[in-house]
Amino acid sequence: TTTTDCPADVETLGRNSWTLLHSIAATYPTSPTPAQQDDVVGFIKLFSKLYPCWVCAEDFKTYIRKDPVKAGSRGEFGKWLCDAHNHVNKKLGKPVFDCSRWEERWRTGWKDGRCD
Numbered sequence: 001t002t003t004t005d006c007p008a009d010v011e012t013l014g015r016n017s018w019t020l021l022h023s024i025a026a027t028y029p030t031s032p033t034p035a036q037q038d039d040v041v042g043f044i045k046l047f048s049k050l051y052p053c054w055v056c057a058e059d060f061k062t063y064i065r066k067d068p069v070k071a072g073s074r075g076e077f078g079k080w081l082c083d084a085h086n087h088v089n090k091k092l093g094k095p096v097f098d099c100s101r102w103e104e105r106w107r108t109g110w111k112d113g114r115c116d
């Protein structure tokens with residue numbers, strides 16, 4: 001079967017959404033103000049309500065209830081998001097990502113110059 005770009009399927013939506021989320025973590029301050037922390041926690045909560053794949057959204061909301069968003073610093077938020085993404089990877093049988101390397105993937109670039 002051929003695939004099309006419109007409308008986005010669950011895979012395309014997911015890939016692009018993770019790009020947005022990890023990129024937000026990559027530009028999140030190392031020492032966020034209380035207001036910046038509230039913003040990112042509120043954003044993730046709303047995102048989990050509005051995410052337009054309903055089974056994904058239900059699962060993400062349940063995950064957040066068990067492991068609430070940590071947003072005390074870029075490192076903390078980036079690690080929390082990486083763990084949340086790994087939860088979905090495990091559910092879908094995808095490889096688990098090494099979270100000690102999330103900044104290389106999403107902020108600084110791999111040490112060997114690759115981008116993926």
Ligand code: FAD
Nearest residue numbers: 010011014015017018055056059060082085086088097102
């Ligand atoms: P993706 O999982 O989209 O990852 C994109 C890239 O991110 C990878 O190539 C890798 O370089 C990097 N990466 C991988 N893991 C991590 C990590 N842990 N931390 C940092 N970077 C990483 N799909 C479903 O079928 N069912 C669901 O219930 C479901 N729930 C989802 C919930 C959310 C909140 C989101 C955003 C997506 C969800 N998806 C779900 C979509 C799914 O996670 C994938 O995005 C989709 O299957 C496409 O996978 P992919 O192989 O292209 O890589």
